[in-house]
Amino acid sequence: MNKFGDEDTHVYHADISDGGPLDLESCWRVLSGAEKARVERFHFDLHRHRYVRAHGQMRRILAAYLDLPADSIPIKTETRGKPFIDTKELYFNMSHSKDVAVFALSNRGHVGIDVELFDRKVEIDDLSRHYYTSSEQELLANLTGVERSRMFFWLWTAKEARMKVTGEGLALDPRHIDVVVEHGWPAAYRLPLEPWASLVPVVLENLGGACTVASLFKPNLAVKRLDDLNS
């Protein structure tokens, strides 16, 4: 089934809170044995429930794209943790922050996605000094208040999406990822040069956070609704 139409990359977001629309039991039922074992290792129900809903929803989305039952999607994991399916036809990645999960899928090539909510309490000065490049630090130094903290998170998601697109994760030092900002938005990666990657800042309705998709190609990206998944 070609769900992409003229596009090649789709982004979804889901409310994974206890008060949200995703039924915990039915999400649990589609998880693999490995995923269920991982759930048992969390100490708090809050974290267990978020994991079950995020991974259950991921499987349901993949099921709709692959025309397979959600509980039989053969998800494997690369050495540094990036999940994948052994097919050249569907690439995906996910991220979660508190009660929100985001998912990126593509039929064109590798994607990485990251989401961070703006209300997350972080030491902006400290973190940017340690993890941001000098041009990113200079950019932040010229901003104040909400504008500055929001840009901090947009840059953060751009960096993490770049770490995730290749699956390198933290093996790729965030100081070696340099994000170019144009007209107030992250627009490109100045570094690393190899492999070349592009980025798209994704504004999600009612999210109150930053979300970036990185890809190893220039995407034709659309934000989709979960309600439309099976239509």
Ligand SMILES: CC(C)(COP(=O)(O)OP(=O)(O)OC[C@H]1O[C@@H](n2cnc3c(N)ncnc32)[C@H](O)[C@@H]1OP(=O)(O)O)[C@@H](O)C(=O)NCCC(=O)NCCS
């Ligand atoms: C993968 C990584 C980059 C992102 O982790 P994170 O921000 O904590 O978590 P996210 O919610 O965005 O993504 C987690 C999901 O990405 C996927 N993932 C895990 N490892 C991955 C990797 N190496 N590459 C791509 N995707 C990966 C999994 O689906 C994972 O879901 P799960 O944990 O429920 O199984 C991780 O290496 C990390 O620890 N990041 C922290 C980075 C940091 O400190 N950055 C400083 C400022 S830039």
